Amino acid sequence: MAQNEYGEKLDSNGYAPSILSKSPTCLICGRYRTARHEVFFGPYRDKSKRLGLWANLCPWCHQNGVTAVHTNREADLRLKKWAQKKAMEYYGWPEARFIQEFGRSYL
Template sequence: MEFCIMNDNYPFWRNCREPGLCRHEIFFGTGNRRLSIEDGLVVFLAPEMHNVTNYGVHFNRDFDLKLKKAGERAWIDYYGKSKEDFIKRYGRNYL
């Protein structure tokens, strides 16, 4: 089972892998993908919500930002950290 601290938010994302779902690391680029995996900031998306349609997270900036905001909130709550701690770890904040 993969480590995930995100709350389930069906139909947008699931917090556990199920058949047919794609893992998506919420934060990506220059080391942040690895941090997302370490910190449990991954979600599981239906292919159409991932990268098969224009409204999937890879093509829809609003959905991407919704995930990033939810991820930052989950990280702060789960780890008992601050917004400033999040910025130190991920380079910026989304709240």
């Protein structure tokens, strides 16, 4: 089984366990019937998967609601800021290392 650079096992889709939440319910509202949302997308999507920077989100909080992370810039940036803090804490990174990994700081 594949592992990331920190020794975390990756599932068959390349996801490490989430460092943001262990719950199968929506990270934002607590509903069931969720989908995985990679917090950092585009060129950083695979890195988000590999480093556990993803969360379970229900359709409303993910794509369909007025405050969904895919349609509401404020909600998206709030999640990115929180995920950056969690990543820096979990991996022991200074802000400069986060920027090196993800191209910018959200703090």
